[in-house]
Amino acid sequence: MFFFVFVPVLAVVFLSVIPEGDLLFASKPAILPPERSRRGRILLFAVAHTPIPTTATPHRSSIQTTMTTQYGSYGSGRRSSGTFFAVVLSLFLGAVALAAFLRQATTGLPARVAAAITGRTTTFDTSVPAVVQRIQRLSRLETVVYSIDTVVEGSKSSTVLPDLLAGDRLLLVVHGQSIAGIDLSQLKPEDVRIDNNGQSIHVTLPASQLFVTTLDNQHTRVYARSTGLLVPADQNLESDTRAKAEQQLQASALSDGILDTARKNARATVTTLLYSLGFHQVDVT
DSSP, X not given: OHHHHHHHHHHHHHHHTSOOOOOOOOSOGGGSOHHHHHTTOOOXXXXXXOOOOTTOXXXXXXXXXXXXXXXXXXXXXXXXXXXXXXXXXXXXXXXXXXXXXXXXXXXXXXXXXXXXXXXXXXXXXXXXXHHHHXXXXXXXXXXXXXXXXXXXXXXXXXXXXXXXXXXXXXXXXXXXXXXXXXXXXXXXXXXXXXXXXXXXXXXXOOOEEEEEEEEOTTTOEEEEXXXXXXXXXXXXXXXXXXXXXXXHHHHHHHHTTHHHXXXXXXXXHHHHHHHHTTXXXXXXX
16 A cells, blocks of 8 residues: 555655756857856757847847747746646556556455445445355364374283283374364255344254374374294284374373364354354354
8 A cells, every 4th residue: 555655655755856958959058047057957049040249239139138038938837848748657657556556456455445435335245145154164174283102012922821922012102183173065045044134144054073083194204013932923902002193192182172172262263254254143063
């Protein structure tokens, strides 16, 4: 916005300090007005090539006075035309800047300023099908990520021999996360109720879900492993322990209330969306 105001002002200031292009043709450099020559103007003025007697001093003074008077009149006209050009150019630049601002101002405070200038208002379709469609566009809304670091033990034992001879045991350092949210594509028209001539809305969200639980393979590793003297290492023990770790991570996330947090965050997101559509009262459950 600063650019749109600064450009026209800069144009006015720049044009106001440009020196006038006064032109004066003279037959002799000695006749040039000294106060204008010192300011660096080029002074040229049309004068008839009439020989000037060296003894006719009054006649020379008359010519010099005439040249000075004509020069002042011509310079005044140039200054007037320069001022007019500066005003026209400033208005043009201001109009261009204003048009660019109105085109780019689509959100936030600039949008409200543009609306006040143009008198335009933004309207939304607040019918039930339109609102349901806008909410469904959020699709699978992931609202919370639950991360955990833990140690999981995996082991296999023999019913006959002790672990020292036939056992297999490992400790797995696990880093994983669970992601939960709400699948808003499951929202139905009967879950939305609009009252008071489109001023208030009530939305019942679908149930929150635990979307996925994964282990971070870069940070998950075998910390220790011991194998009995009489048996080889079980190749499936590590993969079985990883599956066990995922189950423990999921159970831990559920016990810590991840679904409640996911629903709370989803309600806040949908509430913000509905207020942006122009509703004055919003109730999301």
